[in-house]
Amino acid sequence: MERGKRIELARRIIAMAEANELEYCDEPAVELDIGRFVDRARFEKEKEVFFHNRAQLLAYSADIAEPGDYYATEIAGKPILLVRGRDGVARAFLNACRHRGVQLAEGCGKAASFVCPYHAWTFALNGDLVGVPSRKAFDGLLEDRGLIELPCVETMGFLLVHPQPDGAIDVDEFFGPIKEHLAGYHFENLHLVREFSTKARINWKHAVDGGVEGYHVPFLHPETVGPMTMQQFVHLDFGLHHTLVSVMPQIMELKDKPEEEWPEYCHFSVSNAIFPNSVVIAGEAMAIFQRSDPADHPGECNYIFRLYGWGKNPTEEERARNEYVADMLIKVAMDEDMKIQSNSQVMMEAGAVPSIILGRREQNVLRMHQNYDRLIGHDAAATLAADLPQAAE
Structure with a gap:
């Protein structure tokens, strides 16, 4: 996304905030089967279709x-x-x-x-x-x-x-319409600050879902990133790929400033879910690369979380700031996001819930799961209809 479009998007967000509006998608809320997180046959099919035979x-x-x-x-x-x-x-x-x-x-x-x-x-x-x-x-x-x-x-x-x-590998085919959006963020201008990886007790899709869904932020992160984030999230649909625009309160300070004085990222960050399981994030402070690879069974993934500073030759002050931010973000990812996602995974495996519900503020997650289902020929409605009577018994 080039600067002119970022400014246009920032003005849209400012207008939403001034009107106290939130973004809701047009599609209705949906109920989905939990097999997408726990079913072994589906898990193996996903590995074959999404991972082993595509870039x-x-x-x-x-x-x-x-x-x-x-x-x-x-x-x-x-x-x-x-x-x-x-x-x-x-x-x-x-x-x-x-x-x-x-x-x-x-x-x-x-x-x-x-x-x-x-x-x-x-x-x-x-x-x-x-x-x-x-x-x-x-x-x-x-x-x-x-x-x-x-x-x-x-x-x-x-x-x-x-x-x-x-x-x-066809680059244009792989990225599709998100290519132009990503090009404006200069991911080529980074240096690695910190890396973290672990075997996580979640299905790989949990991590992707959490990366591009802002509905949970004020409730799960009330003392960390929650206060730094407004509720005027914006969702961008690029076909197989999806973007969540997260906004800092400082964006409201821009409305009375000349646009040439606005910072590069206009006080928002973009979390981009790149099909099937990579999330690339660009923000004012840092860039992030997250990947959740299927492990040995549906309830495990190999989770990678790597953090980067902008520029090739940071100053000592920039290094210290980057280390501080990296420590905080790793703590949020592991102690808050991963902990709650693992809880959800275990409850699904225990049969505690027969289905999940996605609302109209979780549109990125809904559309990603629609893509997953379509590409493996999964009929979510039919599966849910078959599952629910068993749950009722």
């Missing part, structure tokens, strides 16, 4: 900013190694040695090469196999035994990866 927004360019930087992550259980080569090119590989399949790297860091801890097979940053102890013992079987490379595209500060070696 994923896997990281920011800042995660492998310099040659030799690497970042080990995954796509629904498939181990991925992102690497910045000596030539400056970002590449993606399956994170497994071609000898016995041992994982080569963990976490993130800097390397001159990747050495397997089992038998010391060595791979260059471009994936080539460059070292094998007792090479003559392998009788000519070492030809083309470099790391298995995956399609990888770097664009607008994002790294897109397809988990299949023969997959294809």
Whole structure:
């Protein structure tokens, strides 16, 4: 979203606040089945359709900013190694040695090469196999035994990866209409401040839902981000992708100022849910990357939460501020959001509720679930009708 459109949106929000109005979507509230969070067959189908056979927004360019930087992550259980080569090119590989399949790297860091801890097979940053102890013992079987490379595209500060070696990535098709919106936020101009990851006791969709739904903010976060956030949330629909615009009270100070004096982000942040499970956030203070990958069963995900400062060379004052904000946001994510989402997951698994309800201030969540259902051919109404009589018994 370029600056002119941000100013236009800010004026719309100011007008809503002055009129004490909130945004409600036109669609009616809906009731949905809870199988989307607990059903094993659906869970496996989602992994196949949403993750294993389509491109994923896997990281920011800042995660492998310099040659030799690497970042080990995954796509629904498939181990991925992102690497910045000596030539400056970002590449993606399956994170497994071609000898016995041992994982080569963990976490993130800097390397001159990747050495397997089992038998010391060595791979260059471009994936080539460059070292094998007792090479003559392998009788000519070492030809083309470099790391298995995956399609990888770097664009607008994002790294897109397809988990299949023969997959294809079309940037325009992947982003669709949200591409122009994201381009205005300069995600390419970031530096990593803090990273956090854990195995979370939630279905992967809980984390995505929470990232683009503001209805809960004043109630779940009354002493943290709640007081910093107005209730004039705005929802933007980009097809498969959705954006929540969250507003700080300082936006009201702008109405009497010349627009050329307005800050870059006009005192609001944007949380963008990029299908299927990445949430990229741009705010005045920081940028965030959140990803929730399906783990071993429907009630677990591998949760990634990484925080970034704007600019490549922060001052000491900026570093200190970024560290403070990062600490606060990680605490909010884990002690408030994750705690309540885990509670919801456990209650669903226990059969405590037969369904969930999404209201007209939760339109991003509703539309995302409509997309999920459509892409796997799930009939929510029929499933709910079949489930409710059993719940009544």
